[in-house]
Amino acid sequence: MDDNKRKVLEEEVRAQADRSIETLYSYLRLKTVSAQNLAIPETVNFVSELLNSLGAEVKVLDDLGGNPIIYGFLPAGEKGNASKTLLFYDHYDVQPPDPLDEWNSDPFEPYLKDGILYARGTADNKGTLMQRLAAIKALENTSGLPCNIKFLIEGEEEVGSPSIAAYLEKYADLFKADACIWEFGNKDAAERVSLFAGIKGSAYYEFSTKSAIIDIHSSLAAVIDNPAWRLVQALASMKNQNNDITVEGFFDEIEEPDEALIKTVRAVPFNDEALKKSFGLTRPFITEARGEVPQDALMLQPTLTICGMVSGYIGEGAKTVLPKEAKVKIDCRMVPGQTGEHLLACFKRHLARHGFSDVKVEMIESQRAFRSDINDPFLKLVKKTAEEAYQSEAVLYPNSAGTGPMYVFDKYLHLPIVSTGVGWAESKAHAPNESIRMKDYVDGSLHMAYLLTEFAAQ
Amino acid sequence: MDDNKRKVLEEEVRAQADRSIETLYSYLRLKTVSAQNLAIPETVNFVSELLNSLGAEVKVLDDLGGNPIIYGFLPAGEKGNASKTLLFYDHYDVQPPDPLDEWNSDPFEPYLKDGILYARGTADNKGTLMQRLAAIKALENTSGLPCNIKFLIEGEEEVGSPSIAAYLEKYADLFKADACIWEFGNKDAAERVSLFAGIKGSAYYEFSTKSAIIDIHSSLAAVIDNPAWRLVQALASMKNQNNDITVEGFFDEIEEPDEALIKTVRAVPFNDEALKKSFGLTRPFITEARGEVPQDALMLQPTLTICGMVSGYIGEGAKTVLPKEAKVKIDCRMVPGQTGEHLLACFKRHLARHGFSDVKVEMIESQRAFRSDINDPFLKLVKKTAEEAYQSEAVLYPNSAGTGPMYVFDKYLHLPIVSTGVGWAESKAHAPNESIRMKDYVDGSLHMAYLLTEFAAQ
Numbered sequence: 068m069d070d071n072k073r074k075v076l077e078e079e080v081r082a083q084a085d086r087s088i089e090t091l092y093s094y095l096r097l098k099t100v101s102a103q104n105l106a107i108p109e110t111v112n113f114v115s116e117l118l119n120s121l122g123a124e125v126k127v128l129d130d131l132g133g134n135p136i137i138y139g140f141l142p143a144g145e146k147g148n149a150s151k152t153l154l155f156y157d158h159y160d161v162q163p164p165d166p167l168d169e170w171n172s173d174p175f176e177p178y179l180k181d182g183i184l185y186a187r188g189t190a191d192n193k194g195t196l197m198q199r200l201a202a203i204k205a206l207e208n209t210s211g212l213p214c215n216i217k218f219l220i221e222g223e224e225e226v227g228s229p230s231i232a233a234y235l236e237k238y239a240d241l242f243k244a245d246a247c248i249w250e251f252g253n254k255d256a257a258e259r260v261s262l263f264a265g266i267k268g269s270a271y272y273e274f275s276t277k278s279a280i281i282d283i284h285s286s287l288a289a290v291i292d293n294p295a296w297r298l299v300q301a302l303a304s305m306k307n308q309n310n311d312i313t314v315e316g317f318f319d320e321i322e323e324p325d326e327a328l329i330k331t332v333r334a335v336p337f338n339d340e341a342l343k344k345s346f347g348l349t350r351p352f353i354t355e356a357r358g359e360v361p362q363d364a365l366m367l368q369p370t371l372t373i374c375g376m377v378s379g380y381i382g383e384g385a386k387t388v389l390p391k392e393a394k395v396k397i398d399c400r401m402v403p404g405q406t407g408e409h410l411l412a413c414f415k416r417h418l419a420r421h422g423f424s425d426v427k428v429e430m431i432e433s434q435r436a437f438r439s440d441i442n443d444p445f446l447k448l449v450k451k452t453a454e455e456a457y458q459s460e461a462v463l464y465p466n467s468a469g470t471g472p473m474y475v476f477d478k479y480l481h482l483p484i485v486s487t488g489v490g491w492a493e494s495k496a497h498a499p500n501e502s503i504r505m506k507d508y509v510d511g512s513l514h515m516a517y518l519l520t521e522f523a524a525q
Numbered sequence: 526m527d528d529n530k531r532k533v534l535e536e537e538v539r540a541q542a543d544r545s546i547e548t549l550y551s552y553l554r555l556k557t558v559s560a561q562n563l564a565i566p567e568t569v570n571f572v573s574e575l576l577n578s579l580g581a582e583v584k585v586l587d588d589l590g591g592n593p594i595i596y597g598f599l600p601a602g603e604k605g606n607a608s609k610t611l612l613f614y615d616h617y618d619v620q621p622p623d624p625l626d627e628w629n630s631d632p633f634e635p636y637l638k639d640g641i642l643y644a645r646g647t648a649d650n651k652g653t654l655m656q657r658l659a660a661i662k663a664l665e666n667t668s669g670l671p672c673n674i675k676f677l678i679e680g681e682e683e684v685g686s687p688s689i690a691a692y693l694e695k696y697a698d699l700f701k702a703d704a705c706i707w708e709f710g711n712k713d714a715a716e717r718v719s720l721f722a723g724i725k726g727s728a729y730y731e732f733s734t735k736s737a738i739i740d741i742h743s744s745l746a747a748v749i750d751n752p753a754w755r756l757v758q759a760l761a762s763m764k765n766q767n768n769d770i771t772v773e774g775f776f777d778e779i780e781e782p783d784e785a786l787i788k789t790v791r792a793v794p795f796n797d798e799a800l801k802k803s804f805g806l807t808r809p810f811i812t813e814a815r816g817e818v819p820q821d822a823l824m825l826q827p828t829l830t831i832c833g834m835v836s837g838y839i840g841e842g843a844k845t846v847l848p849k850e851a852k853v854k855i856d857c858r859m860v861p862g863q864t865g866e867h868l869l870a871c872f873k874r875h876l877a878r879h880g881f882s883d884v885k886v887e888m889i890e891s892q893r894a895f896r897s898d899i900n901d902p903f904l905k906l907v908k909k910t911a912e913e914a915y916q917s918e919a920v921l922y923p924n925s926a927g928t929g930p931m932y933v934f935d936k937y938l939h940l941p942i943v944s945t946g947v948g949w950a951e952s953k954a955h956a957p958n959e960s961i962r963m964k965d966y967v968d969g970s971l972h973m974a975y976l977l978t979e980f981a982a983q
Binding site: 227267269271277278279280281283284285286287288289290291292293295296299300302303304306307308310342346347348349350351352353354361364365368370372373374375376377378379380381382384385386387388389390391393394395396398400422425431432467468469470497498 | 685725727729735736737738739741742743744745746747748749750751753754757758760761762764765766768795800804805806807808809810811812819822823826828830831832833834835836837838839840842843844845846847848849851852853854856858880883889890925926927928955956
């Protein structure tokens with residue numbers, strides 16, 4: 068792309084990005100909370116119309132159950148490369164806005180202040196989709212689309228994408244592409260653009276034990292076994308005070324990282340001070356106590372996390388009760404190779420071996436990890452074009468510490484995936500006062516325009 | 526007492542007990558929930574009037590704060606023994622009725638069916654007080670009161686009797702007596718009358734640890750320490766899988782039981798099948814696994830019980846959150862010699878020694894244990910008269926596994942104490958559908974009449 072063409076494109080992207088804000092506002096006003104099954108048909112119509120207005124062929128896929136998946140296709144322009152196809156993965160659903168009283172403005176009424184736009188879904192991921200569409204519009208208005216573009220926009224990402232695998236399997240030909248741009252990303256506290264070439268998997272379990280049909284007067288704890296103590300002992304047998312996971316077989320399936328991967332992982336920044344400040348952390352990082360590299364832990368090692376725990380009386384003051392049952396919710400962030408089913412089998416065997424056959428474990432959901440080949444040229448291209456568009460350093464993470472359905476995209480479509488998006492360090496996705504910065508919105512749009520252009524030429 | 530006098534008394538007690546039911550209904554309709562500070566003044570008036578109507582001298586003590594304590598005094602009749610005084614300890618407050626939807630009738634509208642009277646407070650302890658007053662009325666109507674009678678009726682028993690020690694200390698002379706009849710008791714599943722010559726103490730603690738100011742996305746659990754895991758590990762260090770309490774110093778203060786006490790303890794029945802059935806227990810008794818005598822555990826050994834535990838997400842389904850804090854509520858049932866303050870110091874030292882200085886512990890309340898001298902003739906007298914009145918076996922427990930403010934009664938009044946009351950095996954004190962059987966109500970009233978008569982002659 069010569070400097071002149073680049074300048075024309077940049078101006079048009081900025082204009083289109085500005086123009087798209089009003090449409091973004093309308094999109095954000097739709098309360099598409101998938102966990103509560105809200106506003107799904109309206110949002111599907113809204114997004115289909117957005118794609119239609121760009122001239123896309125649109126299919127609303129709903130024959131396999133779940134919230135509809137929107138397919139969109141835009142062919143390369145006359146001067147474009149019709150042999151290359153880029154797939155965008157986005158989702159039209161958002162997280163619930165709770166706790167409502169911690170929002171400074173209505174979560175479903177966009178509020179712009181000092182260049183920051185607040186609303187549920189701004190960062191995750193309605194803003195990111197709109198940013199992409201603005202880039203495409205700008206390309207259409209200038210030199211035409213440089214390659215084919217496909218969209219897969221689902222409506223269950225915030226509830227673990229339970230239906231997507233079935234659709235990808237059935238419609239693998241429809242969604243076929245050469246590379247995929249994923250739905251999330253952000254600038255970090257040091258204004259570096261964070262890009263992710265993979266994700267961790269996640270498997271979610273509920274452990275429970277029940278000893279009686281009703282809560283019992285605690286005086287009888289002298290003779291009656293306490294399910295809360297049982298669960299505490301069972302949990303303590305699974306992870307020790309040094310944070311070593313002690314479940315036999317837990318690490319068995321892990322694909323050993325090679326030297327190149329370890330090097331790339333350790334090269335990404337770890338924003339320890341930003342994390343400490345952002346969450347008001349009172350304890351040292353686990354990795355500090357263990358003498359480990361935090362980047363290794365975030366990208367190459369699985370976790371075993373208590374997400375929630377409940378038993379007996381949890382109100383104010385004293386109630387002398389012996390609980391009838393105890394429950395704990397456990398999340399495992401998995402690395403490539405691991406499966407939720409194997410971990411479930413490990414837990415069951417561990418509980419039986421350690422005398423906790425009364426503790427039941429059930430898998431609620433699971434998604435496998437995925438990591439693109441770090442030598443794939445697409446990864447380098449995403450990074451290079453990001454640095455050009457944002458005019459700041461970009462960091463390519465071999466994988467994010469978070470989760471998404473990348474594994475099934477690779478399974479059925481076999482393609483490199485990089486995730487990027489409109490977020491910033493304080494975007495608070497999933498939390499109150501979610502926001503994006505309008506400057507990032509425009510720069511990210513430019514990134515997509517540059518990427519599409521160079522991807523077509525690659 | 527000759528047979529004729531005994532017969533006259535029995536008939537009059539039965540008549541007075543029947544006649545008192547209507548007044549009991551009015552008493553039960555008062556919603557005297559001390560935890561919610563409900564209906565306190567009305568109930569104090571109601572109870573004062575009850576005592577007045579028997580001719581008692583009544584004082585409402587409220588100069589030291591808390592809900593008023595009602596003092597009542599009835600002198601021995603002309604033919605009675607004015608050198609002996611029996612003190613009745615009762616309370617006019619009741620437990621909250623929650624959970625309301627588990628009641629089969631209105632908890633504050635007495636409902637009689639098949640000889641069983643349902644309402645909050647029937648067993649604990651409004652029914653028991655009325656039963657005692659009916660006995661006194663019958664004695665007044667026949668041969669006159671055989672001894673002096675005093676009452677201490679408090680209104681904070683269900684919230685741990687926080688004010689009673691101060692009143693007992695200040696008014697020790699006023700409440701001076703030779704023996705005390707306590708507020709609770711029941712017939713067991715085998716229709717034996719259970720009498721209690723002591724109670725365990727209870728100390729209630731909250732342990733908590735906090736690592737962050739907000740809940741965090743669980744992907745960061747790879748590096749950020751989890752307060753729920755911290756608390757699990759801290760708890761597991763305090764009690765092992767075999768239910769051994771491993772807190773150093775926990776058993777230090779315990780008064781060693783002598784041979785006679787151990788023998789008495791082991792002689793009381795342990796209704797294992799009734800307990801299993803009543804609570805639907807799915808696990809063996811702790812004592813079974815430990816090869817211990819359940820009676821020892823219930824009466825001679827302290828407990829360390831998780832009453833409640835909470836951290837993070839406790840709703841349905843999955844939320845992948847790293848909790849900001851974790852809390853647990855712990856109840857220790859103590860035996861004579863132990864103090865809540867010593868245990869608090871043990872917990873603090875234990876946590877510090879085991880690397881859990883981030884876990885805070887706070888004592889919410891504590892009451893010491895008390896056990897009457899098991900050789901005191903008063904104990905034998907209560908048992909003997911119970912067997913005569915109920916025409917069934919009575920069992921004297923050296924102490925109950927439950928708790929009450931007996932320790933401070935002994936501290937300031939120095940007297941033997943036995944607890945007896947109107948309950949049966951299915952009374953469900955503190956639970957929905959609390960009830961008493963009318964036959965027990967009348968038999969227990971007769972027990973009090975016999976006891977007062979023989980106590981005066983002892």
